[in-house]
Amino acid sequence: xxxxxxxxxxxxxxxxxxxxxxxxxxxxxxxxxxxxxxxxxxxxxxxxxxxxxxxxxxxxxxxxxxxxxxxxxxxxxxxxxxxxxxxxxxxxxxxxxxxxxxxxxxxxxxxxxxxxxxxxxxxxxxxxxxxxxxxxxxxxxxxxxxxxxxxxxxxxxxxxxxxxxxxxxxxxxxxxxxxxxxxxxxxxxxxxxxxxxxxxxxxxxxxxxxxxxxxxxxxxxxxxxxxxxxxxxxxxxxxxxxxxxxxxxxxxxxxxxxxxxxxxxxxxxxxxxxxxxxxx
Amino acid sequence: xxxxxxxxxxxxxxxxxxxxxxxxxxxxxxxxxxxxxxxxxxxxxxxxxxxxxxxxxxxxxxxxxxxxxxxxxxxxxxxxxxxxxxxxxxxxxxxxxxxxxxxxxxxxxxxxxxxxxxxxxxxxxxxxxxxxxxxxxxxxxxxxxxxxxxxxxxxxxxxxxxxxxxxxxxxxxxxxxxxxxxxxxxxxxxxxxxxxxxxxxxxxxxxxxxxxxxxxxxxxxxxxxxxxxxxxxxxxxxxxxxxxxxxxx
Numbered sequence: 001x002x003x004x005x006x007x008x009x010x011x012x013x014x015x016x017x018x019x020x021x022x023x024x025x026x027x028x029x030x031x032x033x034x035x036x037x038x039x040x041x042x043x044x045x046x047x048x049x050x051x052x053x054x055x056x057x058x059x060x061x062x063x064x065x066x067x068x069x070x071x072x073x074x075x076x077x078x079x080x081x082x083x084x085x086x087x088x089x090x091x092x093x094x095x096x097x098x099x100x101x102x103x104x105x106x107x108x109x110x111x112x113x114x115x116x117x118x119x120x121x122x123x124x125x126x127x128x129x130x131x132x133x134x135x136x137x138x139x140x141x142x143x144x145x146x147x148x149x150x151x152x153x154x155x156x157x158x159x160x161x162x163x164x165x166x167x168x169x170x171x172x173x174x175x176x177x178x179x180x181x182x183x184x185x186x187x188x189x190x191x192x193x194x195x196x197x198x199x200x201x202x203x204x205x206x207x208x209x210x211x212x213x214x215x216x217x218x219x220x221x222x223x224x225x226x227x228x229x230x231x232x233x234x235x236x237x238x239x240x241x242x243x244x245x246x247x248x249x250x251x252x253x254x255x256x257x258x259x260x261x262x263x264x265x266x267x268x269x270x271x272x273x274x275x276x277x278x279x280x
Numbered sequence: 281x282x283x284x285x286x287x288x289x290x291x292x293x294x295x296x297x298x299x300x301x302x303x304x305x306x307x308x309x310x311x312x313x314x315x316x317x318x319x320x321x322x323x324x325x326x327x328x329x330x331x332x333x334x335x336x337x338x339x340x341x342x343x344x345x346x347x348x349x350x351x352x353x354x355x356x357x358x359x360x361x362x363x364x365x366x367x368x369x370x371x372x373x374x375x376x377x378x379x380x381x382x383x384x385x386x387x388x389x390x391x392x393x394x395x396x397x398x399x400x401x402x403x404x405x406x407x408x409x410x411x412x413x414x415x416x417x418x419x420x421x422x423x424x425x426x427x428x429x430x431x432x433x434x435x436x437x438x439x440x441x442x443x444x445x446x447x448x449x450x451x452x453x454x455x456x457x458x459x460x461x462x463x464x465x466x467x468x469x470x471x472x473x474x475x476x477x478x479x480x481x482x483x484x485x486x487x488x489x490x491x492x493x494x495x496x497x498x499x500x501x502x503x504x505x506x507x508x509x510x511x512x513x514x515x516x517x518x519x520x521x522x523x524x525x526x527x528x529x
Contacts, residue, residue, distance in 0.1 A: 093526040136528035
């Protein structure tokens, strides 16, 4: 199947029920991702960015609006949308190769084709020597690479990455960012990465979308027209970083002074933040 | 090795004390026969009285009951662990029933299943079933919700969800249950031979020893029970370790 990977999110709103009252987490979000584009979303915690990714993945179908990949409406999880979580979430009783093969369980390929795809993708993330290792024998960074291979092995139209490097140490994180960039360049798969790290968002994205919290909505969008491979220390990237940072800070500042329920009392604001933190 | 040697200190010391007591006339040798007498009885039993046949009869009964009990136990435990409806319906009754000492069922089982071999096997199966059900259910419920989400994203079918996620993730817990079931089944095998109709088996041997006031025979029977139980435990641990290779540590 030819997969373009054009993702459209149209007018999507999502509510959660918290303690009996409806809470708006996503408010009329519009977003479109071009085939082969690397889009990154940054936002403060509680801005609904992970929720948005779950909706696109089809894990949660209770929302208003429409999500479509290559013109096909998303109504349930599907193999044309790969998903990588913040934790590797590997099956501990399976080896690296068996874990990657889970991505092809329902792909309808021949055994030989599956085997080849699994080996190819283990090689892609540089773990050929570890294909028979069990997850507990891997470092955090290696485990996350296995998760990326599992997300990619079915050649999805879009790979959704939900803060995939958030739990790693700084050094491993930088290496995996380079790795992601290399994989993206080699595979040309549409990627949608959610992060709270502005540097990561700017370094990896063709475009960076800033989301504002409560209710989650898109606040700004920045093109990062820099050739790859990119240099982290370049002045051009630093300039984009600072504009993204300014936009992000504005979303948080607006939150404090501009609550929907009239004049905020300090206590009420503090409580709001607490619930927002706890929720996402 | 050193640890094993340390573990041997107490049993060897007790044997020495036993030997001393029976020879020094501290206790009546009819009540506590000497080690040589027990050994002599053992050889005699093996050569002339069909001890191995008795042992085989007990073991066959044990295995039959254990296999039936643990198979049904895994099935019931899986159903209770995966279906909230089944759990709400049956778990309270199951919890109530298992408070009744297993030996209390013997009169009922004897009457319902006859006096022959089948009643004994049913009794042993019931004894093995209980820990298997409880541990299987526990293991199913402990499956990681994060992995369930991965399975959903990868479009697992219901069947794949059970065979590829729930069962393997419950396996350590099931193994614990089966291991306990194995021990309970062996205890129940001897219990069934004690309290149900007399037939071939180690339990029958011990009862015969008591009736003939042959303490050497009774002690021999008890030693065999211990050794077999020990061997079963050892074998089960080895199989468990092999199945759990993927576990850290």
